[in-house]
Structure formats: C-alpha cells, structure tokens
Amino acid sequence: MQPRILLVNPPIYDFTAYDFWLKPFGMLTAAACLRRSADLTLFDYLDRNNPYGTDNAESTADKWGRGHFQAKKIDKPKQFASIHRNYRRFGAERSIFQSFIKKNIPFDHVLVQTSMTYWYPGVMEVIEDIRSFLPGASVVLGGTYVGLCPEHAKTLGADILIPDSDTTFLESLVPESGKNYQSPLWELYEKLDVGVIKLTRGCPYHCTYCGVHLLNSGGFKARPLTECIKDLQILLDKGVTDIAFYDDALLYQPDKTLIPFLEYVIAGDIKVNFHTPNALHVRFITPEIANIMVRGGFKTFYLGFESKSGDFHSKTGSKVVSRDLVTAAENLINAGADKKNITTYQIIGHPNSDLQQLEESMRFANSLGLKVMLADFSPIPSTPDGDYCKKYTDLDEPLNHNKTAFPIIHLGTEKVNHFKSLCKKLNRSL
Ligand code: SF4
Known part of the structure; x- marks a missing residue:
C-alpha cells in the first residue's frame, strides 16, 4: 500500500x-x-x-x-x-x-x-x-x-x-518515487483559478536587503523550456485564468527562458493572464521584451524601483537607476501595456531610509503616471541590512522580522502613516 x-x-x-x-x-x-x-x-x-x-x-x-x-x-x-x-x-x-x-x-x-x-x-x-x-x-x-x-x-x-x-x-x-521531472501537484486542488510558474531559479544580484541568495545557493539558473511548458500545460488543463511568475529574476538571460516560453504561448494562441508579483528588473525591459510580454498575455507589471536616489542604490546593490524606470515605462506603454496596471515597488522602513528620499521617489514614479506600492522592509537575518538592524531589534525572534512592525519601529507610526496616505493620494491622482 x-x-x-x-x-x-x-x-x-x-x-x-x-x-x-x-x-x-x-x-x-x-x-x-x-x-x-x-x-x-x-x-x-x-x-x-x-x-x-x-x-x-x-x-x-x-x-x-x-x-x-x-x-x-x-x-x-x-x-x-x-x-x-x-x-x-x-x-x-x-x-x-x-x-x-x-x-x-x-x-x-x-x-x-x-x-x-x-x-x-x-x-x-x-x-x-x-x-x-x-x-x-x-x-x-x-x-x-x-x-x-x-x-x-x-x-x-x-x-x-x-x-x-x-x-x-x-x-x-518513498524510495520508488519518480526520478523524471514532475510538475507541481496542482491536481490536488479541486478548483483552481490562479496558478504559479517559475522559469528560472535564483538571482544574479546581491541586494543587501534581500534573502534570495540565502535560499538559492546555486545562484541563477534558467530552467529547461520543456519543463516550463509542461508546468504551463498542467495549469491550463486545470482551467486557470491567471498565472503569477514567482521568478526572482524573470528578465535575466531572456533568450534562454522568457522569450522562447512566450513564443510558445503566442504560437499556440494560449489565452491566460500573466502577472509579475515579484519585482521585475526595470533595466531589462527593452522594447523587444516589453513587446513580447504584452503579446504573450502579461497584464500586470510590478517594477522594482525602491528609490530614485543613486546613493541608496549604490549602497544596496545597484539594481536600478531612475532613467531605467523612465525607459521601462515608455517601452511597456508603447508595447500596449495598460498604464494603470504598471506599479512600482518602493521600500519603506529600510535602515538607510535617510538616503532613500522616499517621498521624492514616490512622486517621481507618480510623475511618470505609474502606481506606487510601498514594500514594507523586513530585516532578513544573515543579509547585510538585516544584520545591521540587530541594533534596533532582536532578530533571533522571527516575529521581529515582521514587515508591518519593523518600519513602525524604525520610522515611527506618524511617518509610516504619512507615507501610506501619500501613496493612496498619489495613486488616486492617476
Ligand atoms: S534583484 Fe531582486 S531578487 Fe535579486 S537580489 Fe535584488 S532584490 Fe533580491
């Protein structure tokens, strides 16, 4: 048995x-x-x-x-x-x-x-x-x-x-368990509207606040296309309408992953809504990438921006500069993406918040017609920024990594409330 x-x-x-x-x-x-x-x-x-x-x-x-x-x-x-x-x-x-x-x-x-x-x-x-x-x-x-x-x-x-x-x-x-590649166990859901897929593993960057490399010791890897297509097919067979990409670096080395995957989707006239809850690297959103993403069915775009301050980025990993955001937004809009579905993430409560120019950064994204979403900072143990936060909180107790609590501890309730209401106000203005 x-x-x-x-x-x-x-x-x-x-x-x-x-x-x-x-x-x-x-x-x-x-x-x-x-x-x-x-x-x-x-x-x-x-x-x-x-x-x-x-x-x-x-x-x-x-x-x-x-x-x-x-x-x-x-x-x-x-x-x-x-x-x-x-x-x-x-x-x-x-x-x-x-x-x-x-x-x-x-x-x-x-x-x-x-x-x-x-x-x-x-x-x-x-x-x-x-x-x-x-x-x-x-x-x-x-x-x-x-x-x-x-x-x-x-x-x-x-x-x-x-x-x-x-x-x-x-x-x-179970010693006789299959050695061949197996797609995720989506069949265990009786009803499934939303699914998840990953074309890659890990991220080539090392942002000082991020724990991705602690969980993916092998660094960045593109997954074989045949496996990704098998994963997609299982979701389509279940009748999902929306699929979120959980990749940490979806747009890295797109020739090996995203482009052939979307060519398959487009050639097969597959109709499904794709989403990117994990931040996209805006510097990789070229006209070609924007175009194939929109044609392939991407509906929502979440862009990792964090700050317009060059100093903040040079201290935390240099993944983006302001002009990258301008270009990415232009490329997505020119490709046909709906502006109201393009959102920029900006960290709130980061220990370097004095460098971050959060309010100016939010206003900058808003001036491009993009939505702002505040990504509450969580101090992740064994990351440089997490370890720096040991002076504010005891990281041995995981409750203290809470992303609602830490920004309040670091910035105070009043400041956090100010940024949250500003965020709502800016988004309402679009
Ligand atoms: S680019 Fe994104 S996933 Fe990669 S290390 Fe930085 S924050 Fe983490």
Whole structure:
C-alpha cells in the first residue's frame, strides 16, 4: 500500500495578509516527486475557493484572481505591544482542519509549507493539531522560514526540517518515487483559478536587503523550456485564468527562458493572464521584451524601483537607476501595456531610509503616471541590512522580522502613516 501523505499550507498570523496570487508553490513542487508513489492529500488554509465546506461564503476575487482571505482579529504577541495595528489570523478556521484530519485519517507523514519567517505561529498551530490528532505521523517542515531560521524552526517540534528546494529527503520517504521531472501537484486542488510558474531559479544580484541568495545557493539558473511548458500545460488543463511568475529574476538571460516560453504561448494562441508579483528588473525591459510580454498575455507589471536616489542604490546593490524606470515605462506603454496596471515597488522602513528620499521617489514614479506600492522592509537575518538592524531589534525572534512592525519601529507610526496616505493620494491622482 502506498504511504499516505498530507500536505498543509498553514494559516497566517499577521497584521495584514492579502491573496496576491499566493500559493504553496515550494511544497507543491518539492513533493511532486511523490506523485506516483504516495497517496497525497492537500489542506490549504489559504485556498479562497472554500474547498472544505466552511460556512464562510466564497470570498470575491478581483479581475486578476486576487482577493481577501477570511480573517479574525486576535490578541497580539507581546513583541507587538507598541504597534497600534490590529493583529489577525488569516485562513480557514482551526476546527475545519481538525475535522478534516478526523475524516481523512490515517496519514503516515505530514509536509508543512513555511513562508515568511514571522508567520511561524501558524506553523506551530498546525503542528499542535497534528500531534493531537495524528500522533503517529511524522511532521516535515520545508520552505523559507526553515531556510532562513533553521535554529528557531528546530524549536517547533517537527521531526524533519528540509531547506527550500531539497527533495532528497522526500524522495527517500518513498524510495520508488519518480526520478523524471514532475510538475507541481496542482491536481490536488479541486478548483483552481490562479496558478504559479517559475522559469528560472535564483538571482544574479546581491541586494543587501534581500534573502534570495540565502535560499538559492546555486545562484541563477534558467530552467529547461520543456519543463516550463509542461508546468504551463498542467495549469491550463486545470482551467486557470491567471498565472503569477514567482521568478526572482524573470528578465535575466531572456533568450534562454522568457522569450522562447512566450513564443510558445503566442504560437499556440494560449489565452491566460500573466502577472509579475515579484519585482521585475526595470533595466531589462527593452522594447523587444516589453513587446513580447504584452503579446504573450502579461497584464500586470510590478517594477522594482525602491528609490530614485543613486546613493541608496549604490549602497544596496545597484539594481536600478531612475532613467531605467523612465525607459521601462515608455517601452511597456508603447508595447500596449495598460498604464494603470504598471506599479512600482518602493521600500519603506529600510535602515538607510535617510538616503532613500522616499517621498521624492514616490512622486517621481507618480510623475511618470505609474502606481506606487510601498514594500514594507523586513530585516532578513544573515543579509547585510538585516544584520545591521540587530541594533534596533532582536532578530533571533522571527516575529521581529515582521514587515508591518519593523518600519513602525524604525520610522515611527506618524511617518509610516504619512507615507501610506501619500501613496493612496498619489495613486488616486492617476
Ligand atoms: S534583484 Fe531582486 S531578487 Fe535579486 S537580489 Fe535584488 S532584490 Fe533580491
């Protein structure tokens, strides 16, 4: 008999959370090697399609498949006593998971996806329930939190911890598991409107605030086109309408990846909306790239800009300068992209905020007719900027990496509120 394995995407404990094309992509990809050799079941607390028969009505999605999670206000951990924002638990009710386990018992192993380091309370909740209702099952944790905070993750009581993309352990769970490439386990969703794809791994840059290189020790790699097309096909067969690219450097070496992929999409007249929630490198948005992206079905464009200050960028990784943004915006608009779907990300709460000229940077993007979205800074341990923040907060406690809390601790509530209202005002002016 095949081993029975439960995959769990935990609830989120945070001040804010929004379904910005969020899927447990790492877990669905890593566990795909078990597809033919194990009996797999998924419980995704964050699936807004309401698959577990909750009494909450299905939440509405916007035209590109994003939407609000079900949420409940809860008490704040003591670390956030000075943060005057509501703290919530997002996702399906705990009792729904408990009933689900009782109904589907037994399981031999439970794989739990982890994401943001400061979301670990949701992982703890899941482990507690597994220990109570599935005492014989082994608990395996994988993902970003495990990769960035391995020592803290050990305290949660799981049996095995695996870093982000290491499938060796999973393969060893079921020795006859397939060795050939397997696409992510999208079939575990009964209904799926939104999917995720990745054409590349890693990023060639080393921005001082970013943890991507800590999780991708192999550096940048283009994935084989045949695998990417297989991944796309699985999503299309499921009927998804919107696909988010989770690449960290989607536009790097496009001849090997993005261009042939989109040529395939265009030649096959495939109609699906593509989105780029991870920031695009604006300096790579040439007329050719802008053109093929628009023709291939990209609908929303999120551009990594962070600041118009050259000093800020030379200190943090030099990924962009202001004129790159002007050119990228022109190229996208000339290619036919809808200006109102082009958004620039700008960091708020970065320890070098004195160099960043945030207000001028926001006004600059707005002067180009582009939307601004503030990307709250989270101090990631073992990055240069994260380590610098040790003078403000204790990074050994992952709650202190929280992206709502840190900018408030660093800049103060008043300043943060000022930038947030300015952001709304500028976007309303477009
Ligand atoms: S370019 Fe983006 S993904 Fe790459 S290191 Fe910088 S912030 Fe991270």
